[in-house]
Amino acid sequence: MPEGLDGALLCYCTNVTIAELREACRSGRWPLPGKEETGRLCTGCAGDLLMCLRWFGAETALRDR
Amino acid sequence: MSNRPSALLSATFWEPGYEHLVESVHQRDPEAARHLASLDVAIHDEQGKELASLPQDRASEIVDLDRIVRDVAGTEHRVMVLFDARYDERIFPYRPHHYAYLHRRGSTAPALYYAVNAVLGGVPDRIGAARLNNFETYVFRASPFAERYSVLLGNVARFSPAEPEVTLYYERDRETRTVTLGPKTHVELDLPAEREGQRLRRLEVKSVFRLATYVVGRRAASGDLVLFDHLFTYFK
Numbered sequence: 394m395p396e397g398l399d400g401a402l403l404c405y406c407t408n409v410t411i412a413e414l415r416e417a418c419r420s421g422r423w424p425l426p427g428k429e430e431t432g433r434l435c436t437g438c439a440g441d442l443l444m445c446l447r448w449f450g451a452e453t454a455l456r457d458r
Numbered sequence: 459m460s461n462r463p464s465a466l467l468s469a470t471f472w473e474p475g476y477e478h479l480v481e482s483v484h485q486r487d488p489e490a491a492r493h494l495a496s497l498d499v500a501i502h503d504e505q506g507k508e509l510a511s512l513p514q515d516r517a518s519e520i521v522d523l524d525r526i527v528r529d530v531a532g533t534e535h536r537v538m539v540l541f542d543a544r545y546d547e548r549i550f551p552y553r554p555h556h557y558a559y560l561h562r563r564g565s566t567a568p569a570l571y572y573a574v575n576a577v578l579g580g581v582p583d584r585i586g587a588a589r590l591n592n593f594e595t596y597v598f599r600a601s602p603f604a605e606r607y608s609v610l611l612g613n614v615a616r617f618s619p620a621e622p623e624v625t626l627y628y629e630r631d632r633e634t635r636t637v638t639l640g641p642k643t644h645v646e647l648d649l650p651a652e653r654e655g656q657r658l659r660r661l662e663v664k665s666v667f668r669l670a671t672y673v674v675g676r677r678a679a680s681g682d683l684v685l686f687d688h689l690f691t692y693f694k
Contacts, residue, residue, distance in 0.1 A: 439592070
């Protein structure tokens with residue numbers, strides 16, 4: 394993934410950037426507090442979110458509440 | 459809540475030959491001008507290639523889509539246009555809306571007004587529309603209206619392909635098609651208005667994630683648009 398995309402918004406509903414997701418996955422802190430609904434509101438970002446979670450080595454399921 | 463501005467990405471499709479105006483902010487307030495924090499317009503061809511990314515004047519209330527797209531689009535017969543807006547939730551406590559006016563130059567067809575399809579964001583959890591926005595439907599009039607129907611599908615994702623299922627419901631029969639859409643690609647699928655004497659009643663689009671979707675109707679002879687409407691969330 395190009396580094397220029399780090400600041401790009403991944404989830405427009407919860408305001409999560411690609412860099413934040415990567416860092417949270419790296420430190421085992423995903424989902425971050427307050428970001429539990431990432432990928433589950435408008436759902437438009439769910440495809441990219443699942444791909445990024447896989448790339449960053451995190452669990453890829455969007456768990457039910 | 460994040461201290462970043464809120465974000466909304468809406469999508470529409472441009473074709474040559476139309477006046478196509480988009481209100482960047484629909485809500486008006488007599489007490490104060492309501493401006494977005496920023497608005498960027500990105501233009502993608504059918505294969506997903508970005509043809510241009512154009513920051514807009516955030517104080518401008520009307521985007522003349524045809525003016526900014528036609529030279530960029532060249533010979534393309536359709537491009538997908540993404541409106542990436544940032545806004546302050548205190549100014550737009552629900553969300554900003556983009557509404558559009560569409561009319562083929564010189565056509566006797568009536569002008570069309572439509573809500574630009576919000577694809578990313580703009581659905582905060584207080585609205586309670588979680589998880590089912592990727593299952594959408596459109597109900598057709600019982601009597602014929604437009605002479606040719608189709609559905610426009612666009613994948614606004616950066617990385618992920620989409621494989622939406624498009625199901626056409628006739629009076630008794632149904633037909634399901636699966637389409638593969640790479641990131642930022644788009645397609646127009648014809649929807650036969652009649653099948654073995656049965657009228658097309660309903661359309662459903664099901665996808666793992668939300669897509670840009672519009673049902674369009676055209677006059678058979680001229681191809682002039684006489685219907686341009688986004689689909690609706692089936693369950694709420």
